[in-house]
Amino acid sequence: MPDCDLSLAPRQEVLDLAAALAVGRRLEHLAVPQEGLWLLQLEEPVRRDGWFVGEVPVGQACIALHDAVRGEARGGAVLLHADRELATAAAVCDAVVRAGWPGAEEVARLRAAGAAVHARAAGVRAAILERTRVDFSELGQEDA
Amino acid sequence: MIDLDHPWTADGQRLAFRAVLEAWSRPGTVADVAAWSGGSRARTAVLAGMCDAATTLHDAHGLLGDGDRSRLGARSVVAGSAAFILADGTRPPDGLAPACGSLLAPEQGATLVLDCQAVGEGPALRLRGPGIESSAELRVLGIDARWWTARAAWCAFPLGVDLILCDARRIACIPRTVAVEA
Numbered sequence: 001m002p003d004c005d006l007s008l009a010p011r012q013e014v015l016d017l018a019a020a021l022a023v024g025r026r027l028e029h030l031a032v033p034q035e036g037l038w039l040l041q042l043e044e045p046v047r048r049d050g051w052f053v054g055e056v057p058v059g060q061a062c063i064a065l066h067d068a069v070r071g072e073a074r075g076g077a078v079l080l081h082a083d084r085e086l087a088t089a090a091a092v093c094d095a096v097v098r099a100g101w102p103g104a105e106e107v108a109r110l111r112a113a114g115a116a117v118h119a120r121a122a123g124v125r126a127a128i129l130e131r132t133r134v135d136f137s138e139l140g141q142e143d144a
Numbered sequence: 145m146i147d148l149d150h151p152w153t154a155d156g157q158r159l160a161f162r163a164v165l166e167a168w169s170r171p172g173t174v175a176d177v178a179a180w181s182g183g184s185r186a187r188t189a190v191l192a193g194m195c196d197a198a199t200t201l202h203d204a205h206g207l208l209g210d211g212d213r214s215r216l217g218a219r220s221v222v223a224g225s226a227a228f229i230l231a232d233g234t235r236p237p238d239g240l241a242p243a244c245g246s247l248l249a250p251e252q253g254a255t256l257v258l259d260c261q262a263v264g265e266g267p268a269l270r271l272r273g274p275g276i277e278s279s280a281e282l283r284v285l286g287i288d289a290r291w292w293t294a295r296a297a298w299c300a301f302p303l304g305v306d307l308i309l310c311d312a313r314r315i316a317c318i319p320r321t322v323a324v325e326a
Contacts, residue, residue, distance in 0.1 A: 018145060027145070030214045032152050062214075088145050 005114030018089035026066040033084035059087035073099035150182035151192035160193030172280035178313035202226035233258035250302035261286025273322035
């Protein structure tokens with residue numbers, strides 16, 4: 001599944017799940033969670049100069065969960081939403097999944113919900129694009 | 145979910161930055177940043193207010209713990225190319241070679257954050273220069289005298305380094321433009 005799934009899942013459900021996964025565990029922020037606009041830089045291929053294509057809203061977090069029995073699990077998230085609360089929650093989910101701790105199946109369920117949203121949006125977008133398709137080979141045959 | 149305390153909160157970082165700015169404007173004045181340090185030494189609040197992923201940092205004496213180092217986000221580099229250098233002021237600056245900038249880019253001179261025993265107490269320094277009316281007295285306890293010798297060698301206006309002296313809760317700034325008499 002694509003990494004964007006959790007950002008498309010219902011926000012409150014992601015926050016609630018992350019809060020539940022953090023119960024009884026110490027949450028350490030390895031980096032200060034951030035939200036804001038990220039200046040997106042691309043490199044043109046000839047002279048390899050950098051240029052700025054625009055800004056995208058971003059939230060990011062990097063955390064460690066400390067469990068008295070299971071030890072430490074680290075996770076991170078960068079979302080295309082200026083929402084550091086959601087990014088932190090996604091990072092907690094990432095940590096649990098990466099460590100294989102209980103609760104990973106709940107994260108998978110939310111990711112599947114996000115993937116479904118993504119698939120629906122992709123389907124709508126594909127249908128719109130399909131209506132704009134132009135077959136240039138047929139134009140060539142008419143000219144002949 | 146986000147339970148960060150000062151100095152890692154946005155407000156804490158802004159207020160610490162403001163305190164540093166005020167201290168820069170009036171060299172030799174002592175500012176108390178304990179309210180925004182979250183129990184850490186003042187150096188952590190200063191660095192949290194000044195550093196981010198776009199800056200570079202050299203921790204000369206390993207004063208930062210892994211957690212604080214990671215949260216600062218600044219890239220670790222050698223002293224000669226660091227925008228900020230954190231050092232233990234009670235130890236001599238042996239072999240330290242900070243960036244002093246160039247005539248075309250004097251702003252590339254490093255900012256040294258020196259951790260001392262006490263700022264506002266101890267032997268007096270006499271400061272003269274921009275931001276000071278005639279002269280000012282700054283008391284600093286527990287700073288190795290060789291820092292002043294090294295600073296004199298590094299600073300040849302407009303080149304040089306800027307100092308932020310820190311103790312557990314207070315800071316004082318000495319820009320490169322200020323003459324120091326120990």
